[in-house]
Amino acid sequence: MRDEADRLLLVRRAHPPAQGRWSLPGGRVEPGESDEQALAREVREETGLDVTVGRLVGTVEWDGPGGCRYVIRDYACALRAGVLQAGDDASAVRWVADPELRRLPTSSGLLDTLTTWGVLPGSPS
Numbered sequence: 115m116r117d118e119a120d121r122l123l124l125v126r127r128a129h130p131p132a133q134g135r136w137s138l139p140g141g142r143v144e145p146g147e148s149d150e151q152a153l154a155r156e157v158r159e160e161t162g163l164d165v166t167v168g169r170l171v172g173t174v175e176w177d178g179p180g181g182c183r184y185v186i187r188d189y190a191c192a193l194r195a196g197v198l199q200a201g202d203d204a205s206a207v208r209w210v211a212d213p214e215l216r217r218l219p220t221s222s223g224l225l226d227t228l229t230t231w232g233v234l235p236g237s238p239s
């Protein structure tokens with residue numbers, strides 16, 4: 115999700131995986147939830163913001179601990195309401211401009227994935 119200044123919404127993970135690293139808000143889909151319902155809930159829990167979930171931006175799969183496999187689907191979102199504040203699984207939350215994002219400690223593969231999907235300009239690093 116981007117704000118009116120074209121900055122991305124990021125959270126600093128408070129727990130593994132990627133604890134202490136910056137990433138996009140998100141989390142698990144609970145039983146009975148759609149992707150859209152889960153994303154709106156996770157964004158609200160982690161950032162204090164209410165969003166409208168839009169189109170699917172991309173999907174990526176990552177190996178997790180103990181042989182599990184994460185299937186991550188990222189969606190574009192539009193801000194509806196709320197006050198930006200870290201909560202739940204986030205130790206911090208902020209809007210970040212693209213050049214600054216490239217200097218932050220981010221979760222593994224985030225920059226390359228966002229670049230491949232056309233969310234960030236340039237070639238994957």
